[in-house]
Amino acid sequence: MDNFYLVLAYLVIGFLLRRQPAMPQNSGIVLNIYVLYVALPALILKNIKLLEFSFSLLIPAITPWLLLLVVVALVLLLSKFFNWSREVTGALLIILPLGNTSFLGFPMTEALFGNVAMPYAVVYDQIGSFIALATYVTIVAAIYSPTMNKPSAKAIIWKIISFPSFIALMVGLLIRDITLPPLAITLVDNLAATLVPVVMIAVGFQLSFRFNKDEIVPLLSALVIKLAVMPLSAWLIWRALGQEGLAVTISIFQAAMPPMISAGAIAIMAGLAPRLVSGVIGFGILSGLVSLPIVFWLLQ
Numbered sequence: 001m002d003n004f005y006l007v008l009a010y011l012v013i014g015f016l017l018r019r020q021p022a023m024p025q026n027s028g029i030v031l032n033i034y035v036l037y038v039a040l041p042a043l044i045l046k047n048i049k050l051l052e053f054s055f056s057l058l059i060p061a062i063t064p065w066l067l068l069l070v071v072v073a074l075v076l077l078l079s080k081f082f083n084w085s086r087e088v089t090g091a092l093l094i095i096l097p098l099g100n101t102s103f104l105g106f107p108m109t110e111a112l113f114g115n116v117a118m119p120y121a122v123v124y125d126q127i128g129s130f131i132a133l134a135t136y137v138t139i140v141a142a143i144y145s146p147t148m149n150k151p152s153a154k155a156i157i158w159k160i161i162s163f164p165s166f167i168a169l170m171v172g173l174l175i176r177d178i179t180l181p182p183l184a185i186t187l188v189d190n191l192a193a194t195l196v197p198v199v200m201i202a203v204g205f206q207l208s209f210r211f212n213k214d215e216i217v218p219l220l221s222a223l224v225i226k227l228a229v230m231p232l233s234a235w236l237i238w239r240a241l242g243q244e245g246l247a248v249t250i251s252i253f254q255a256a257m258p259p260m261i262s263a264g265a266i267a268i269m270a271g272l273a274p275r276l277v278s279g280v281i282g283f284g285i286l287s288g289l290v291s292l293p294i295v296f297w298l299l300q
Contacts, residue, residue: 007104007261007285010197014204023205028268028278031202035195035265041168042191043262047102047130048172057123059243063234063251064128068097068136070233071225078221088218090144091272094137095264095280096226099257101125104288109250112296120250129260134169137263141270165266199265206268206278215276222259222280227291231256249299256295258284 017023024030072093079089099105102125109121142163161167180188211219234255238248264281268274 007196007200010200011204011207011282011285014201015207016204017201018205028202028205028274031198031205032265032269035199035202035262036269037164039191039195039198040262040265041164042188043195044130044134044165044168045172045188046192047126048169048176057119057247059238059247060120060124060251060254061127063237063255064097064101064124064132066237067230067233067255068132071097071230074225074229082217082221084218085214085273086144087146087271087273088215088276090140090270091267091277092218092222092280093140093144094267094270094272095259095277096222096230098129098132098137098260098263099226099230099254100260100285101129101254101257105254105257108292109253113246113250113253117246117250120247121254124251124254131169133260133262133266134165137266138163138166141266141272144272145270146272196261199261202268203261203264203278203281206274207282211275211279215273215279218273218276219279219283222276223284223287226259226280226284227256227287231295252299253292253295256292258288 014028017027075089075092075096078084079092084092101121105121105125106118109117231252234248234252238244238251259281261281264277267277
């Protein structure tokens with residue numbers, strides 16, 4: 001739970017900094033640029049070596065991708081029904097399928113389920129959330145970014161391959177079996193460690209408790225989908241397939257995590273409804289204080 005409280009502390013720091021006259025109004029944007037171009041690629045380079053594919057861990061590996069399909073279909077359906085803007089739709093497509101499955105998911109899984117559950121949590125995060133962050137999120141950001149009007153296939157492909165997180169993924173795969181100098185490893189680790197504090201301070205800086213009327217429904221829809229519909233969908237999927245056990249339990253618990261902070265940073269940098277994204281992430285973390293214990297209790 002300490003990591004949960006740390007995230008809240010960073011959020012409050014950012015919220016209070018915004019009230020300081022000395023802080024430029026574009027500070028949140030500047031912090032997100034740092035995250036996008038430095039901290040996030042460093043995190044990907046750091047974690048790429050943890051990827052281990054095992055048939056016995058198939059359930060947590062498949063679950064996030066099945067849920068991605070469910071969430072994408074649901075967001076597109078709601079977008080059409082409520083006539084959401086392209087920016088809102090793109091933002092929700094980015095931040096809803098992925099959860100904070102490492103920084104919050106790992107410690108909470110270990111604390112509540114024990115060390116025996118950690119391999120399932122790691123696979124869910126690395127094969128699901130991590131790869132989706134570097135691929136799916138990059139593609140959606142390229143397609144829905146307001147800077148691209150009716151983008152051509154060539155423009156989309158170029159934006160994908162030039163995206164910092166995608167470059168980091170490719171580089172990480174190329175050097176995965178290479179032993180880097182200790183100084184380089186320390187540099188990557190230290191930069192990766194700045195991601196959560198910096199991006200949460202940026203989210204707190206941009207967090208607003210005032211929303212336009214047309215932002216209320218997307219905000220509430222996002223929180224319900226992320227904190228309730230996703231874990232429920234995971235439970236229904238594996239129950240329908242006749243699967244049970246610790247692998248299923250941890251997959252459901254990971255699916256219930258609040259929105260991924262890194263995905264939110266990418267959505268904001270892509271110009272996709274920054275205030276809404278900050279609200280979903282901020283309120284998602286606050287709501288998670290209540291929803292996650294409930295999910296844990298229901299899984300017992």
